[in-house]
Amino acid sequence: MRFQWLKSCKMLLIAGGAALMLTACGSSEGASGKVQIEFFQNKPEAKESFDKLVEKFNQEQSEIEVIQVNPPDAETVLKTRLVKNDVPDIMALGATDTFSMLSQSGIFMEQTDQEMIDLINPSYIQMVKDVSGLEELTGIPFATNANGIMYNKTLFREMGLEVPKTWDELIATAEKIKDAGKIPFYLTYKDDWQTNLAFNSLAPNLEGIDFYLQRREGEVTFQERYREIAEKQLKILDYGHSDNFGKTYADGNRAFANGDAFMYIQGTWAIPEIRKANPDIEIGFFPFPTGNDPEEIKLVNGIDTLLTISEDTEHQAEAIEFIKFLLREDNMKQYIDEQNLFAAVEGVTQDDSSVAEILPYIERGQVTDFADHYIPSAVQLNSIVQEFLQVGDIDAYLKKLDEEWDKVANRR
Numbered sequence: 001m002r003f004q005w006l007k008s009c010k011m012l013l014i015a016g017g018a019a020l021m022l023t024a025c026g027s028s029e030g031a032s033g034k035v036q037i038e039f040f041q042n043k044p045e046a047k048e049s050f051d052k053l054v055e056k057f058n059q060e061q062s063e064i065e066v067i068q069v070n071p072p073d074a075e076t077v078l079k080t081r082l083v084k085n086d087v088p089d090i091m092a093l094g095a096t097d098t099f100s101m102l103s104q105s106g107i108f109m110e111q112t113d114q115e116m117i118d119l120i121n122p123s124y125i126q127m128v129k130d131v132s133g134l135e136e137l138t139g140i141p142f143a144t145n146a147n148g149i150m151y152n153k154t155l156f157r158e159m160g161l162e163v164p165k166t167w168d169e170l171i172a173t174a175e176k177i178k179d180a181g182k183i184p185f186y187l188t189y190k191d192d193w194q195t196n197l198a199f200n201s202l203a204p205n206l207e208g209i210d211f212y213l214q215r216r217e218g219e220v221t222f223q224e225r226y227r228e229i230a231e232k233q234l235k236i237l238d239y240g241h242s243d244n245f246g247k248t249y250a251d252g253n254r255a256f257a258n259g260d261a262f263m264y265i266q267g268t269w270a271i272p273e274i275r276k277a278n279p280d281i282e283i284g285f286f287p288f289p290t291g292n293d294p295e296e297i298k299l300v301n302g303i304d305t306l307l308t309i310s311e312d313t314e315h316q317a318e319a320i321e322f323i324k325f326l327l328r329e330d331n332m333k334q335y336i337d338e339q340n341l342f343a344a345v346e347g348v349t350q351d352d353s354s355v356a357e358i359l360p361y362i363e364r365g366q367v368t369d370f371a372d373h374y375i376p377s378a379v380q381l382n383s384i385v386q387e388f389l390q391v392g393d394i395d396a397y398l399k400k401l402d403e404e405w406d407k408v409a410n411r412r
Contacts, residue, residue, distance in 0.1 A: 034058075034065040037315050037322065041092035042074035043305065045269075049338045050092075057325050064318045066090075082107065087310040090319045092142065095131045095303035095369075097376045099139060103132040109309040109316055112137040116324050124344045127303055127369050130209060133216070139306035140323060141344035143336055146285070146358055147200050147300040147370060150256065150264040150271075153282040155182075161262075163286050163357070165294040167232070174239040177262050184239035186261035188252035192382035195389055196372055197265045198236055199381075201288035201300050202229045203371035212374035215405065222401040230394045232290070236265070237389060245390060257281055269304075271340045271354055283354040287361060299361035302370040304341055378411075379404045 041050060047070045054066045069088065071077045075098055081087065087107065093099050102108065111117065117125065117137065124141035132138055149170075151163070159180065164170040174184035188194045203211070207225050214220045237244060241261070249270075256264045257277035264270075271283060287299040307326065309319045325331060332348045335341070342350050342362060350359070361367055375381050384404065388397035 034063055035315055035318050036065045036067060037089040037313075037318050038069055039066050039090045039092070039322065040069045040074070040078065040088035041305070042070070042078070042094065043092070044070060044072070044074075046070075046305070046335075046339055049335050053326060053331055053335065056331070057322060060325075061321075064321060066322055087312055089310055089313040089315055090322060091308045091310070092305050093139070093308065094373075095128055095139070095141075095306050096373050097131075099306070099308075100132050103134055103138040106311055107308075108138040109311045109313075110136045110138060111140055111309070114140070114320065116140065116320075116327055119327055119345045121344055121346050121365075123365050123367060124303055128306060130213065130369070131303075131373050133213075139308045140327075141303050142305045142307050142326060142332075143303075143339065143341040144301055144344055145304040145341050146268045146355070146362075147197060147266075147302075148285055148287045148358065150266050150274075150354075151284045151286065152256070152259060152262055153284045155259060155262050156284070159262075163284070164289055165297070166289050166292040168292055170289050171235065171239075174263075178239055183241045183261040185236060185263050185265060186247070186252050186255050187237070187240035187244040187265070188247045188249050189245045189386060189389060190248045190251075192386040194249055194252070195386040196382050197267070198233055198288070199229065199385055200370045200372055201265075202232050202290050204300060204368040205288070205290035205296075205298055206232075209369050209371070209374065212371070216409075218409075221398075222405070223395075223398040226398050226401070227394060230388070230397055233385070233389065234392060234394075245386075253277060268340055268342075268355060271352070284357060285355050286357050298366050298368040299358050300370055301342065301358075301362055301367035302373055303344065376405070376408045378408045 039050070039054065041047075047068070050068050050070070054068050058065055078088075078091065082102070117140065120141050124144065125137065128137060128139050128141060129135060156163070159177070161173055161176070164173045177184040203226070206229055211220060211225060247255070252264060252266070253270055253273045254277050255261060257274045259281075265288070268285065274281060274283065287297050289297050291297065307323050309316055309323070313319060326335075327345055329345065329348055332343045332345045336343050336348065336350050340350075340352060372381055379401070384397070384400055388394075
């Protein structure tokens with residue numbers, strides 16, 4: 001069941017009596033005389049950037065006051081609030097299974113016919129629909145990120161290495177680095193979510209996002225289709241360091257910044273952290289070459305943040321005005337520059353030199369979504385992948401993915 005009981009503001013029965021009262025939905029007029037609307041967003045690292053944009057919006061007009069709310073463990077807080085029919089006016093979320101469940105529960109206003117949709121890259125619109133499982137659009141893509149392989153340009157130059165374009169070239173490059181007594185990949189598998197980074201590139205490239213749409217219908221299984229993916233996940237371990245499962249994401253950022261490894265399977269979100277450790281590092285970024293046909297390789301470039309509006313808010317018109325403001329070119333550019341992200345709005349480009357090599361993939365639409373956006377969080381993908389990489393049993397790994405998927409599906 002996909003939160004059907006969360007759909008709208010409901011009547012609450014006062015204990016011990018027959019009197020009913022309505023829960024308060026939406027926002028009210030504040031002391032300023034403006035209509036107050038709540039903007040709930042789930043990224044703590046983006047709070048400062050959104051603070052600036054909220055302040056700018058509030059100063060530019062005199063009728064609406066936006067208040068940002070960004071609690072720790074935001075998704076859990078949001079689910080708790082929804083149970084109490086306390087739905088924020090605007091929600092900024094990732095395009096994940098949580099978004100899918102809430103979309104199918106009718107929590108979000110449909111935005112299919114909004115004029116501002118014309119500003120958005122159509123491939124990201126389709127991603128939202130694929131994740132939600134709906135033909136209607138329930139969230140507007142705002143910013144995207146990318147997952148692939150970061151590399152140290154200085155170290156590559158010193159060894160005369162070229163950026164690999166195929167899987168075989170990637171392994172040959174890693175072999176050459178390893179033979180020279182250096183570390184090809186800095187792996188940070190103490191954090192279970194880091195074990196999923198290679199999976200997020202291999203799975204959608206080798207089997208496609210359609211696999212998950214078919215898996216929802218029970219038409220395919222991981223055991224039937226994911227052996228090559230699993231084999232390649234294991235192969236990467238041959239080119240790590242002596243403590244692959246003892247290092248964290250923070251450790252990896254520092255180590256890569258210090259030149260301890262040539263490559264780092266990572267997301268673009270790590271670039272600001274790496275530069276904090278070494279502002280002078282010369283970073284490059286290329287799509288994970290998952291196969292041997294360069295023309296078939298897609299950049300994993302999924303939606304980092306989408307913007308939704310409560311179906312039950314009394315202030316949908318005001319919420320739409322704020323979203324239009326966020327999508328405005330100058331505001332979009334400000335946000336992606338501060339956050340090292342990419343714009344869902346067409347024509348707004350990320351100019352950071354570190355991502356120059358992946359921009360052509362985005363521009364021509366040679367992209368695919370993150371695999372884990374389609375896997376229910378209750379499956380516990382990260383811990384399953386981490387355990388598999390430690391044990392190395394492919395049959396047990398694929399069987400467990402199928403079993404856990406089916407358990408979750410049967411509970412819905």
